[in-house]
Amino acid sequence: MQSLKPERALWRPWWLMKYFVIVLLLSLWWYTLKYNCRYPEETFTCKTQLKNEQPNTVRMQYTVFVQNFIESAEKFFMIGHKVNYYVFTDRVSDIPNMTLNKDRNLTILKVPSYPRWQDVSMRRMEMIRDFAREKIASEDFLVCVDVDMKFNDEVGVEILSDLFGTLNPWMFGLPHEQYTYERNPQSEAYIPTDEGDFYYAGTFFGGSVEKVYKLTNFCHNAMMTDKAKNLEPVWHDESYLNKYLLYHKPTKILSPEYLWYDDLGIPAFLKRRRFLAVRKNYNEIRNR
Template structure:
């Protein structure tokens, strides 16, 4: 689920040019930030050679898991999600789709490419959509230690109300990665909607913070995703015991985790875009696009 940032889209850089220089063709764009202060790469179109990366990952026989939650009426997004994933997600690689749902019978029948399989994991629903959102961390954590660790090497954890619109491949994979929230791309850290109440364990002071990460696209090795989700769930339970709910639920705890456990790779907003942010010149490809919906109608059914 993507939400609009607070005026951040107005500050998106517009320095992209129509022609790519020789430097850019070598993977060094000059119109965007390409590396974090802790030397983690930021992945943009033009910053990698997918053929070289595919060869490396094929040589390692890498298996990738994609987790998605289709709870309650969110099952209506599954057909589009699966069809577009089959077209654009990790083409040519072994993929397990792990679908957490409370409505197993509503799962679409999609023909999958060789080496790819759909694993439906039946889970309970929750009355409030906020609880559904926050419990994702617990479910991913528990299945990481019991199942995923034996079946895949990397986990990619995404929202279901989004469709793939361009290639998303092994260029995203790293020990642990997060994705820049498009609503706050180009904004200063004081504009980020971190949890600002000191009573919450998700609290981040106005003086802290590197980037604002979207809760709808993160991942890494199974071991690192276990650490991330275990932290987030444990912190949520601490807050719940004190009758506190972080402002943006699981996303708030994700941002707290990345503040002290820096991601080893950061994905640009190409990887989780929404059309209400427009189409600034630096966004050459929109790879994962939010689907317009009536939040109230979907969440409460």
Template sequence: MASTGKYRQRDKQLSKLIYPQPSVLRPARRGVPVLTSWLAPIVWDETFNIDILNKQFQLQNATIGLSVFALKNYTVYLEQFLRSADTFFMVEHRVNYYVFTDQPHTVPHSSLRNGRKVITFQIPSFERPQDNAMQRMEVISVYSKQRLHEEVAYFVCSDVDVTFQHAVGVEILSPLFATLHLSFYRVIRDAFRYERRPKSQAYIPKDEGDFYYTGSLFGGSVAEIQRLTAACHQMIETDKSNNIEALWLDESYLNKYLLYHKPTKILSLEYMFNSKLAYERWASDHLDLFSLIRVAKILELPKQ
């Protein structure tokens, strides 16, 4: 009887939603992949109903964490990143912005939406940009284990040199999600820029691979992200002890992990778009990626 009362209480929180009945005979998007072979959805604009997703997500009463690393001159991107995220990221939901930086005084103190706050962590920076990039896995692994699991339900990891252009909501959330890399969309897998040296922990042979994922945006539950970052950090440390550094740094280790730990959701090119790379794809193989993009939700910014 107590269980029945609990479900009745939950039902009271739901309000009526009016929308067309779904039809499997009329897919929302044609011409793009919307499902992987392991039944993970590939998220494109118009493949979901955000009103339904928001209603379901609100039942969890959860907070989302969004992290960025702003080291050395990358602090110049912070203000634009936070301003655009506060406008377009997870509207109507609580968000903690986690800023990892070597210059805490550069973190903007602008006003945010209700239910949002910036939490700053000071971390060291290194002379080599490669070392700054590689430490991300270790730092997130440590902090997710120590405190993030007590503060947020989902954790999203983003590059700082990007800007949110349109709504990015709970449609991206799942236990483990990754984002397609624009440069390798519709490319045969032996042409992916995986690490090809067998001595590296990031090694993937040419006859393996599903997609090539960007390191610019990934996330999931705190528990899954802790497992991912801890595994990637361990691979990095093992390679370091053998004087090996993966070709594409933490992105190489991320792709190795995701090959054997399949993401439960994949974000399309709309969630990390780069006009320069899209033009390069058109020039190299005449693939018109612009025609596939209904809404470019996140844009990579030119390097300053």
């Protein structure tokens, strides 16, 4: 497999920023960290691919989250803009009929099943890659999110960039030496203990279709290389995602406002909780 090489650092002076943001220099590139933002009206098409509602076996039923997710998105996600939702599942008949707002569409795509939830998690990168290449190459942006979530406040065009990632709230505030990167040097997801900028969540990422294709193509190829060596990284597709974003810096990073788990409490700095994990019993869901 071709080695992953760092891209040229992206230096973005504040006067060239598209939106009002907080800009910090915490690494070797300028990035935009999104907190408490308002945004201008723009014209674009946003494709939302629900990547946690994907190949399941009879033991896993994330379809129970689809209606709640879509209803919350219709209230808070990209309001006033055209949005196409794509749900990947092997349980097409389980997806309920839903009434959507104007210029919003829902497409259900049937995909294969896999026997383990770990394989489900990792294979979604392949599906997103193939989807980006074959179905929507001419569209503007692709936003990839887990379906066992709900929107709780406005999420709009302020998140969009060539490539964006979201900080994992469980790692927020920790030194990078404590991040749960993959530490096995034999794995394609390996990150040394003296490297790392942020720890990104696999729950919420996206960007232009071209950039998302490159990211997911790397993740899938790295996973297949590891699979041939009988290796599996500690956090599966999220481990490969972090490896890619370490060397291909995102042009925008979303703060914990855009991904939060109420099990962590609600700290004083968190003024808005825009995208929340739905509390659930994983054993119950995965064995339904």
